[in-house]
Amino acid sequence: MSSVDECIKKGICWPELPAQVQADLNQDELEYNARGLIYFLQNQMEYVGDLIKNIVRSERVYYRQLIQYSLQQMMLFPYHLQRKIVAGLRITPFEYYKIIVHRTMLSELSYDRIPNFTAADCYQTLGIGRNEYIDLLNVYKGKLCSSRPNTPESSSSILDELLPKYPLNCKHLEPWFIVRTGAVSVDDVRAQTHDVQAVLDRIIDNCVVDEGNIGSGLQLSEIPIDIFRELYRQGLIYVDVPIRETDCLFVPTLDGFIMNRVTGDSCETMLYKIFLSIDAHSSVSQLAADLGVGTQFVINAASLFVRLGFAQRVEPPPHKPSSEHSEDTASLISDPASAIETKKVAFIFDSTITAYLMLGNLSADLKKHSVTMFEVGKLTGDSLSAFYRELASLSYSAEQDVGVYYEHAKCLGQTIRHISGALTPNEIDFRWLDLVRCGSLGSLEPATRARILSKNYSLLYCMAPLSYEASRLFGNDWPLTVGPPVAEISSPWFRLFVAHAAGIGDPKHHSSSMPALLLCRGTRVTRLPRSLSCYSHFLVTSWGNDPVVMDVYTLFYSINDLTMNTHVFIQAYDDREKGTPLHQHFLPLPISNEFLSKNGSRLPWLNSVQEEVDLTSLVGYLSLLLPDGMNEVDSESDNTMGTVVELSTFGSGNPYQQNTSQFLEHSVVDPRVVLSEDTLEEILDASRPICLLNLHLGIPLFNSALNDAVFANLSRRSPHVNLLSPEMRERLAAANKSLQDRLRQFIEFVGGVYVSGLSATGSEDSVSEKILLASPLPMPSKSICWSLEGQLEEWDN
Numbered sequence: 111m112s113s114v115d116e117c118i119k120k121g122i123c124w125p126e127l128p129a130q131v132q133a134d135l136n137q138d139e140l141e142y143n144a145r146g147l148i149y150f151l152q153n154q155m156e157y158v159g160d161l162i163k164n165i166v167r168s169e170r171v172y173y174r175q176l177i178q179y180s181l182q183q184m185m186l187f188p189y190h191l192q193r194k195i196v197a198g199l200r201i202t203p204f205e206y207y208k209i210i211v212h213r214t215m216l217s218e219l220s221y222d223r224i225p226n227f228t229a230a231d232c233y234q235t236l237g238i239g240r241n242e243y244i245d246l247l248n249v250y251k252g253k254l255c256s257s258r259p260n261t262p263e264s265s266s267s268i269l270d271e272l273l274p275k276y277p278l279n280c281k282h283l284e285p286w287f288i289v290r291t292g293a294v295s296v297d298d299v300r301a302q303t304h305d306v307q308a309v310l311d312r313i314i315d316n317c318v319v320d321e322g323n324i325g326s327g328l329q330l331s332e333i334p335i336d337i338f339r340e341l342y343r344q345g346l347i348y349v350d351v352p353i354r355e356t357d358c359l360f361v362p363t364l365d366g367f368i369m370n371r372v373t374g375d376s377c378e379t380m381l382y383k384i385f386l387s388i389d390a391h392s393s394v395s396q397l398a399a400d401l402g403v404g405t406q407f408v409i410n411a412a413s414l415f416v417r418l419g420f421a422q423r424v425e426p427p428p429h430k431p432s433s434e435h436s437e438d439t440a441s442l443i444s445d446p447a448s449a450i451e452t453k454k455v456a457f458i459f460d461s462t463i464t465a466y467l468m469l470g471n472l473s474a475d476l477k478k479h480s481v482t483m484f485e486v487g488k489l490t491g492d493s494l495s496a497f498y499r500e501l502a503s504l505s506y507s508a509e510q511d512v513g514v515y516y517e518h519a520k521c522l523g524q525t526i527r528h529i530s531g532a533l534t535p536n537e538i539d540f541r542w543l544d545l546v547r548c549g550s551l552g553s554l555e556p557a558t559r560a561r562i563l564s565k566n567y568s569l570l571y572c573m574a575p576l577s578y579e580a581s582r583l584f585g586n587d588w589p590l591t592v593g594p595p596v597a598e599i600s601s602p603w604f605r606l607f608v609a610h611a612a613g614i615g616d617p618k619h620h621s622s623s624m625p626a627l628l629l630c631r632g633t634r635v636t637r638l639p640r641s642l643s644c645y646s647h648f649l650v651t652s653w654g655n656d657p658v659v660m661d662v663y664t665l666f667y668s669i670n671d672l673t674m675n676t677h678v679f680i681q682a683y684d685d686r687e688k689g690t691p692l693h694q695h696f697l698p699l700p701i702s703n704e705f706l707s708k709n710g711s712r713l714p715w716l717n718s719v720q721e722e723v724d725l726t727s728l729v730g731y732l733s734l735l736l737p738d739g740m741n742e743v744d745s746e747s748d749n750t751m752g753t754v755v756e757l758s759t760f761g762s763g764n765p766y767q768q769n770t771s772q773f774l775e776h777s778v779v780d781p782r783v784v785l786s787e788d789t790l791e792e793i794l795d796a797s798r799p800i801c802l803l804n805l806h807l808g809i810p811l812f813n814s815a816l817n818d819a820v821f822a823n824l825s826r827r828s829p830h831v832n833l834l835s836p837e838m839r840e841r842l843a844a845a846n847k848s849l850q851d852r853l854r855q856f857i858e859f860v861g862g863v864y865v866s867g868l869s870a871t872g873s874e875d876s877v878s879e880k881i882l883l884a885s886p887l888p889m890p891s892k893s894i895c896w897s898l899e900g901q902l903e904e905w906d907n
Contacts, residue, residue: 151179202291204277229368282419285331288350358424360390386487386578447619453568460580487550517779521811560587574808597844602679612715624682625896645682698819724845730807781815862888
């Protein structure tokens, strides 16, 4: 934020501005006032303070400008200013949203032009959602076409006849809501029945302004509901949703939220930040402190969420007798987990999961939960319990696409059950677990993000593979992470790091790692290094994207096109070895010390990787390329997962080869691609070559057998406690720190440069979303290739 913006935010008038700020504005007071007015309008601020009063002399004129600006930008109705707008300008939310819909339809614009929150409030006020809008627009166009040429009726008047004449009844009402009078004239009062007049008089009496302070109003519980609806329908009253600084809120499953578009304006951005940060145990004032914003902003947002039904106030528990209180205290003392561990555990996911739940057509209720996960960015409490019940009730579908979606949903349900079972004796008690979308964390400043995560969570589990953009948010100051501790681990740098570490073991032996080439932006490729020249297929990763498979015939054209705009990482990937088909398999981590000591000599690359990456402490999986070993794989499947062989219906031919040919790791759902340590030993005994492709950290969500195997390995490492014992947490923290240091040393060694700039436009969620990064991203300063001797060297084509 510039110094000019800071002065406007503080409400400093032109004469009191520092000389340097005035110089920055070329001594132009009008420019400063114009920027100040825009700031007030963008944030829908009240007409308070010397700055705005010097810019706009009339309060009434200011509020008219605010309404006009809000209408142009399709912003939410400023409910926190109802006293000025409803009572002063006689503009109700119904009339406001009617103007927005009228203008949008008159211009024949798409319904998607209306922003998310505005569309949701518009639907609750007018009853016009996407389908209703399309129907009205078609009727409107039909009337335009059928109207006579000489008819004086204008298109605007035709549209007025089609739009609602009265607002819908309020969908979300609570007894503690406050009812106040709007613009009520004497004629309005006289037109009412005696009973309605009596209630209206009571409301007026309780809203009398005394010495500039508005009255307390009348609680909704004190008004007959039929009289309330009649007065509201006539626009004679409005509803305030009072939120106190000490109130706590929680977000239920979203119902009625409309996913159109985000505008990125300051009010909407703040709404999403608060949406994500709402916690049933944090008061409004604590939330404001965590976000580093004014308490009034959070109060206004919280009031809006409760009004729309997107949040609910946590009601204080009834007062208990002292004897019951003593029993509760005793139970807390007897349960160390309850008395000491006050922080929760979070499972971090990216938008891939929400997309699968929305598009998979698995369950109508699952779509509601996925909207909550995407828009709110978090699922917790009762909503998480309901979500788990939906996941647990899903049934398998033999359709290929739906099968992939089902597998991800099944894995997510397993993950929730495993983690919650480690936190409480009851597997379906989710009090200590939250699901958090990584992309939503990107709307928070890095310091705010770390502060909120550290305050609420003691441990973070991450899904794997995590998208490149999502992982760029990770920072050193996050809580202990089961997954990539820093952003570089989800970048091509880590692929190069792992490949180099594996190649050191035995570079001339095939049981190693696939050679690789890292190209700087602007490089033109006319030939391949000798280490890559014998391969026919390659994994190509452009910076900021996931890998794709290319054959040698399209490789040069594609990478030369890509390197015009970005850096490119290329890794050899052949699906055949001496005529034998190679398939991708997965080995769950952590591996046991016994397996490492017993088989390290037969897998030299495994010992080499272990020296750089602690495979006995970190959680995730290894991606391996193996020859077609049907006997071993089928044996593993028959012994441990025989009930899932129906997945072979995904296609014809080899049942566990359907998706591996295109390296779609997230699509490899067959349980037979998951290797146990015993199965891997059998493959080694058969002298089959094993090649390391990559290493992923986190909890896999694309294969239920692999998901179960990872948690089984965790439980094996901590047999007397579920998942992570204190000792295991210490080892994990040390392994994360060691990996982070070694990786960054490697990046520096091969010429990586950390560029400045802490934000990036364009993300997994929306092209208009701005991601605030925790750390800058290293970029290659030179092209690096893998030599035949297994060493990295600069490549000049």
